[in-house]
Amino acid sequence: MAPPTPPKSIFTALFFVVVVLVTSQLSLLIHAQLQSSSYDHHHSNTSTMITTTTTTKSCLETERQALIQFKRGLSDPDNRLSSWIGDHCCSWEGIACSSKFMTGHVVKLDLHNPQIFPVYGFYSYAPIGKFKPLGGKLDPSLLDLKHLQFLDLSNNDFNGIRIPEFIGSFKELKYLNLSSAGFLGIIPHHLGNLSTLHSLDLSYNYYYNYFQRLSMDNAHWLSGLTSLKYLNLSYVDMYQASNWLHSLNMLPSLLEIRLFHCNLYPPNSLSLPFVNFTSLSTLDLRWANINSTIPNWLFNLSSLEYLYLGFNEFQGQIPANIGNLTSLKVLDLSYSFQGDDVQIPTTLGNLCNLDTLVLSDLNLSRESDKLGRIFSAGCLKHSLVELDLSYTSLDGSLPEWLKNLTNLKSLDLSDNKINTTLPSWLYKLGRMENLNLRSNALQGRDIPANIGDFMSSLKILDLSNNDPGLSLPTTLGNLCKLQELSLSGLNLSKEAATIKQIFSGCILQSLRKLSLARSYLQGDMPDWIGGLKNLEMLDLSSNQINSTLPPWLFNLTTISYLELSDNDFQGSIPSLFENMISLEILYLGGNSHLEGPIPVTLGNLCKLRFLQLNSINISQNFHDFGNIFSGCIRNSLQGLYLSNTSLSGHFPDEISNLKSLTYLDIGQNSLSGSIPTTIGSLSSLHHLNLSNNQLSGAIPKSLGQLSYLTYLDLEHNNLESLSTEDHLAIPFTLCTLRYTEVLDFSWNHLSGGLPNCWSNDSGFLVLDFSNNNISGGIPNSVCSIDGLESLHLSNNNLSGVFPTSLRKCKHLVTLDLSHNNFHGSIPHWIGESLPNLEILNLKSNKFSSYLPPQLSTLARVHILDLSHNNFTGSIPKKFGNFNAMKISNGERGSLYSYIGDYYMENVLFVTKGKEQKFERILRLINVMDLSYNSLCGSIPEELTDLSGLQSLNLSGNHLTGEITSKIGKLHELESLDLSRNNIAGAIPSSLDSLDSLGRLNLSHNNLSGKIPSGKHLDTFNDPSIYIGNYNLCGPPLLVNCSEEKLEPQTPSSDGQEKDVWLYLGIGSGFVTGLWSVFVIMLFKKTWRVAYFRCLDDIYDRVYVLVVVNFTRFKRKFQKQEN
Structure with a gap:
């Protein structure tokens, strides 16, 4: 399937960095820039501790040779190390030597990429002329640099290698930065030997998904870094390092700890008996998987200036003693508390140095009065410069207490319910530079006419996504410092004259960025835009120009x-x-x-x-x-x-x-011919979509050279497999794509077997080989891919029993093996071993035996298709326990089923009598299809507990019994097919309560009685849904119901009398026949002799047979004893 175009917000974010500075944790790109500034700060601090020279003084020959050897192990696509020639290595790029001796020791090796890449897993929107990263391996020859104090390899790409253990042997090292460098695996404990280290940065080492990132199995080695001041482990998976907090507490010199997105363990306990790092100035625990209360020891950190606690699940309330952190400058509590009853302590007003406060996503609708007291009485009203109250359920008018924040420069009130005119006191905030009122309910003339005359300091104004009828005052054109303006989502077609007047003012010269997306613009592009001579960004998307x-x-x-x-x-x-x-x-x-x-x-x-x-x-x-x-x-x-x-x-x-x-x-084009092998030279490629074309020939092996590829979609082409001796469907080289999340080769002409080359180093989330001609079995190595979520192999010629290797696919969400030749039974372990499975499609195979009740332990399965197989036995009662099928679509979370960044999950199955492809609403579908097997017995009443079920198909089996009246409990049911069974009894009238039912098929059963009528059932006027039930009557069938059929059938005296005469006739006939034979034998000698001879002959034959067999058995038994 062709993926959607990447979200435009990715690119728009490049130009709105300033707008979102306060909520920087919402964008990983911004985090990377924060990391960059942190790098500059620590780099400069550490550099002052190292006395170096960059003169032409020669270095030691052993150290020069060590650097040459180190260079040989590196890949340098941009030839950044071209200066590494000659004898004077102290003058080489990135090298600095000590100035203490005539022959200087190398003390600094700085090979960081001068271009800061955002984060692995996002495309690097780097400036033109950027340096390509260094790669390769780190040669241990560096150990000859015995006086090395500074080592920086950040923002490069070492392609998933582990951090070498020998780095822990530099006894004089003070600065180590390996951030964003593509290191994976477990951090070596040898780094704990760096007792002189002042700064350690191992952040942002991960590739495209959370299954592949740098990790820590034990944090004890951190306690050996006794001189450490700055620590950044952001994006290191620390879940296994349960002792992380106690290890850090043994480092009294720590000034900065950054553990952003570290998946900390234990998530529910942050207790410490005492605090050692009392000089800490920065603590970043955002996205840290914490669900405990905020620990008390944190409020003893009197030197703390920057505290980031956003995006956790803290329990309880914000402690009152947060007011003890009087040095605090930045406090981020956004998206960090569960529930709507979070209370803001009044002691917040004691934070006299606080200039940035982020309270996004806290429900402040009932806290307005308290916030008024906090911002009116305490010193906070003078110190605060940036305030983020987005998503805080504020409604009605602007909180009046905001007028006390006279030094405020940035105010974010976006995504609330403010719906009244902006008050005049807002203009008293004369220093305001950034005002964000996006996504509120402002309408009419809620923006005062004189806004442009009083808020003269404004640089950024966002009024987008309010009521389309919001009127704009012409004085906006007087905002002579305004650089960024967003009016997206407003109806500007009705404001054409006003807009033209606005953009005739001094705003023409100042404006740099203008967003008018979805603004109902029609006809010609507005010509006043041509006057914005300094414009850098223009967004007119989704209009009607x-x-x-x-x-x-x-x-x-x-x-x-x-x-x-x-x-x-x-x-x-x-x-x-x-x-x-x-x-x-x-x-x-x-x-x-x-x-x-x-x-x-x-x-x-x-x-x-x-x-x-x-x-x-x-x-x-x-x-x-x-x-x-x-x-x-x-x-x-x-x-x-x-x-x-x-x-x-x-x-x-x-x-x-x-x-x-x-x-x-x-x-989605008409490209033909083969995929050129030169495509493998696009070494920076992350995303390749060639789907829905007419490409032919073999899949080139060179695709395996695209080492950064995360998405490969070649579906719906005419591609074929290579004609090689190994008869593989795809080239072996594709298994080496370590960071590819999606591999989609569906709807081609691939043949042969799947390669058995997959490994746990792979990052595949999706493998889709459906609708080809692939044969053989499922390779055992497929489930070596630790993060595999979706496996599509339908419509091939695969065979064999249900693979036991699949029980290792712990993260599997979708398994589609339909339309193949698999046989045997469904294993019992499937329920226990695949706990994340949501979609199981085994349709049109040759599976047999009974349905294992253990399937019902697949608590997340909401699509189950086992149709067109050879299953026997009854439907397990436990099939009423599928928990996900009890959830209605209105209660589900995410509507879309994306895997990775672009792949949308899809499945083909029958509902409402038609085979359809579902993708966009896949998570809203609850389906059970057991049709066309050999199932018997009655339909379990327990199935009616699946209250969220939308499609139930049990047709084409041998089911008996009656349709339970409890079927009316399936209120979400849209399609019910019970045709071609042996179901008897009456049709329950409770079917009429199924208001969502759009398709019903009860044909070819043994149903009887009158078809019930009702407001909903009367809409089913197609008689074919009831045919084949010869005892049914009433509309829409043409068979009228007689009075006798309408009354319950109770035994009558006439009926009883007829039954007695019937039984007497049968009995008298039997007695007469028996005596007739006896009388004939009594009087006719020849019959009597023949009869007894027959009995004697039968007796002799049986006697001889018994004696002979007994003798054989006796002899055999005697031989065994001897």
């Missing part, structure tokens, strides 16, 4: 982000785009009336990183389109979105020039 692209647009040469997608622009794409020399991101997708061909001059945009043209009618040969890759764009392009653009022909050779490409989507 249906003009051509105006010539004046291309005079806005400062724009770096242009978002025009999902409009109705007409005509061709002008070559004038080459004038927009600052352009980095261009989104034109979703404009179906824009036409090709794409101008070659687009290739001259040397800074362009993301080009989105999907769903545009390019109608061009891909080979010709590739001419743009001959320009300087080939060095900058990172994302290319060309799905559904009517491209045809073969791949252009020039595509191999795109060395920085991370995202390539050419799905």
Whole structure:
């Protein structure tokens, strides 16, 4: 399936960093930038402790040779170490030597990538000209640098290797930074030998999912870092390190602890008998998996300045003694408390140094009066500069106590229910620079007319997603310092004259970023936009603009982000785009009336990183389109979105020039020919979608060279397997893709067997090989993939019994083995071994035996399809215990079933009599299909406990008994098929209470009596749903019910009399026949002699047979005794 285009918010975030500084924990990209600033701070602090020189003084030969050997082990794609030649290694890039001796010792090795990458698992939107990361292995020759004090390898990529143990042998090391460098595995305990270390940063070492990241099995080694001041272990999995807190408490010099997203253990206990790190100034425990109360020892940290506790599940209340932290400057309690009864302690007002307070997602609707006292009486009203009250259930008017915060510069009230006019006192907050009122209920003239005359310091204003009818005052144009303005979601078509007046003021010169997405704009693109000469970002997406692209647009040469997608622009794409020399991101997708061909001059945009043209009618040969890759764009392009653009022909050779490409989507086109082997040279590629084309030939082995690939979708093509001796369906090299989450090769012509090469180093979440011609069995190594969640193998020629190796797939959510040739029974262990299973599809195989009751222990299964097999026996009563089928769709959590970033889970099954593909609403579906087996017995009443069931199909079996009247309990039922069984009795009238029922089939059974009527049942007027039940009558059948049939059948005296005569006739006939034979034998000698001879003959034969067999058995027994 073709994945959706990545969320636009990823790219928009590049330009709204300042807007979200207060809620930085919501964006991992911002975390990476915080990490960058932390790096600069610690780097400078540590550098002052190390006396170095960068003169041409020669270094020791042994140390020079050690560096040369170390370089040999590295991969250096950008030749960053080209200066590492000659004798004077102290002058080499990244090397610094001690100035104490004539021949200096190497004391500093700084090979960090000068480009800060956000976080592994997100695409790196790096500036043009970025350095590619170093990789390879770390040679132990570094141990010859015996006086090394500074080692920085951050922001590189060492491709999942472990941190070498020898790093713990540098006895003089003071600074160690291995963050964002692609290290995996367990942190070696040898690092605990670095007793002189001041700063340790091992953060952000993970690849694309949580199953692969740096981890810690025991924290005791941390206690050996007795000189440590700065510690950053963000994103290290510390769940196994239960002693982490006590180990850190043995480090009295600690000033900073960052444990963001560390999955701490135990999550419910943070107790300490005493606190040793009393000098701590920064503590970051966001996303740490904590569900205890806030520990009391924390409030003894009188030096604490930065406290981040967001995104946990703290119990109880915010302790009153939080007021003891009088040095606190930043406090983040966002998304950290369960329930709606969290109370804010009044002692918060004692924090006289607090300048940033984040209370997002706390229910403050009942705390307004208390907050008023806090912000009115205490010193906090003077110190606070940034306040985040987003998602805090504030409603009605703006809290009046806000007027006391006279030094406030940033106020976030987004995602609340504020619905009254902004008060005049708001203008007293004259220092306000950032005001976020996004997603409230402001309407009409709630924005006062004079806002632009009083809030002159505003730099960022967000009014988006309020009531579309919100009126905008013309004085907004007087905000001469305003740099960012978002009006998305407002109806600007009714405000055309006002908007034009606003943008005639001084705002024309100051504005840098403007967002008008979903603003009901129609017709031509507003020409006043052409006056925004300093504009850097423009978002007009999802409007109804249906003009051509105006010539004046291309005079806005400062724009770096242009978002025009999902409009109705007409005509061709002008070559004038080459004038927009600052352009980095261009989104034109979703404009179906824009036409090709794409101008070659687009290739001259040397800074362009993301080009989105999907769903545009390019109608061009891909080979010709590739001419743009001959320009300087080939060095900058990172994302290319060309799905559904009517491209045809073969791949252009020039595509191999795109060395920085991370995202390539050419799905839903008419591409033909083979996938070029040169695609393996796109070494930065993360996402590759070639689905729904006409590609043929073999899957190239070179795909295995794409070591960063996270998503590979080749579905719906004509691809074939390689003609090799091993007869494998896919190349063996694909097993080496360590970080790929999704591998989708469905709907091709692959044959042969699946390779048995999968390992626990792989990051696969989804393997989809359905609808091919793959044979053999399921390889044992498949479940070596620890994080595998979805396995699709339907519609192939696979065979064998249910694989025992699948019991190792502990994280499996979807298992689809339908339409194959598997046989044997379903193993009992499936319920216990696959606890996360939600979808089990074994349809159309050759499974037999009875249905194991243990299946019902699959508590999360909500789609169960065992139809078209050879199962026998009765339906287990325990099948009424599937817990997930008791949950109605309104009670479910997530609607969409994404796995990874882009793959949407999908399953094909029968409901309402039709086979349908479900994906977008898959989590809302509860289905049980046991049809066309050989099941017998009655339908268990326990099935009616599955109150969330929407489709129940038991047709084509040998079921007997009656339909229980309790079937009316299945209120969510939309489809019921009990046809082609031997069910008897009357149709229960409780079926009429099933208001959601849209399809009913009771045909070909032994049902009797009158078909019940009712408001809902009367809508089923198709007689075919009842045919084959010869004792049914009443509409919609043409068989009328007689009076006798309408009355209950009770025995009558006439009936009893008839039965007596029947039994007397049978008895007298038997007696007469017996005596007739006896009398004939008595008087006719020949009959009598023949009869007794027959008896004698039978007696002789039986006697001889018994004697002979007894003698044989006796002899055999005697031989065994001898």
